[in-house]
Amino acid sequence: MSCLFSRIAIVGAGAIGTYYGVRLGRAGADVRFLLRSDLDAVRRRGAMAIHENGATLELRTPAVFVRTEEIGAVDLVIVTLKTTANDRLAQLLPPLIGPDTVVLTLQNGLGSDExxxxxxxxxxxxxGLAFIASTRTAPGEVTCYHPGSITLGEFSGAPRERTRMLAAQFSAAGVTIKLADNLLAARWHKLVWNVPFNGLAVAAGGITTDRICADPRLAARVRALMREVQHAAAAFGITIADEFLQQQFDVTPPMDAYRPSSLVDFLAGREVEIEAIWGEPLRRAQAAGADVPELAKLYDELRTVPRRSSAN
Structure with a gap:
């Protein structure tokens, strides 16, 4: 496949990084994965895999590395680390950067672009915003429950030719792509779902989205949090329609006992992305003069939820 981004580094080969890396690699790109604990297991298996719709897609003999210095300069870096590991980026990124390298972050919340x-x-x-339901089920293996889409945008403005070419490359790899005229607006739109459902799943003690929707008190908190995200976005000139809020609520019950990514991390004893998803939006909203008491309450709850042992 002839493409603008022929050499691609995946920094953070978990559920999202593995999914998109395998798809891009199978479509012909030279994809290089940065791995840590999974490295030896992936090398022994000789493949990375996606399990989706009853089928398995494998990327045979994947290029896997433990240090970005071993990967070297690439055309595109895709950052899919949890934002809780962003303090590592100052060390990880420089060896990957060449004269024309582009960096795409598919991280949650606010702040990673800056x-x-x-x-x-x-x-x-x-x-980019990855609207996908996928879970890492084994070293180098991901089960995808809903492939969803990526919303892609430029940090510095409207989509450019390179944005459209990357979108075409993802599309050729079987990924649905939407282009955003305003990346920040797209991020606030995604927070409409992430703030209430990721947050309450953890703050309520570790429950799935079906239980949140079925509980009148929690469902009311969901709607209040959605309205506050809408209000906060408006303080930055970003309009989120009432119909979008309703749509984001309506799509959730059919997911059944879905575990949002923050709940998966919480149950595994991993650090939850509190600052990116709740802390930074709260600080920006308050600085802009938006009244967001429910968001402030949820942020405080999440900061005091005891971390679970990974042995639980």
Whole structure:
């Protein structure tokens, strides 16, 4: 396959990084995965895999590395680390950057675009929102329950030719792509679902989205949090329609006993992305003069929820 981004580094080969990396690799790109604990197991197996719709898609003999210095400069870096590991980016990114390297972050919440821009330059940065339900089920293996889509945008403005070419490359790999004229607006839209459902799943003691929707008190909190995200976005000139809020609620009950990514991390004893998904939106909203008491309450609850042992 002839493509603009022929050499691609995946920084954070968990559920999302593995899924998109395998798809891009199977479509012909030279994909290089940064792995840590999974490295030896993936090398022994000789493949990375996606399990989806009863079928398995494998990327045979994947290029896997433990250090970005071993990967070297690439055309595209896709950052899919949890934001809780962003303090590592200052070390991880420089060996991957060549004269024309572009960095795409598919991280949650707010703040990652600005952080990466401060490290590599704003001109290099693209941002994306991954609307996908996938779980890492074994080293180098992902089960995808809903492939969803990626919303892709430029950090510094409207989509450019490179944005459209990357979108075409993802599309050729079987990924549904939407282009965002305003990346920040797209991120606030995603928070409409992430803030209430990821947050309450953890704050309520570790429950799935079906239980949140079925509980009148929790469902009311969901709607109040959605309205506050809408209100906060408006303080930055971003309009989120009432119909969008209703749609985001309505799509959730059919997911049944879905475990949002923050709940998966919580139950596994991993650190939850509190600052990116709740802390940074709260600080920005308050700085802009938006009244967001429910968001402030949820943020405080999440900061005091005891972390679970990974042995539980």
């Amino acid at each position: 952080l990466i821009a401060s490290l590599v330059g704003a001109e290099r940065v693209l941002g």
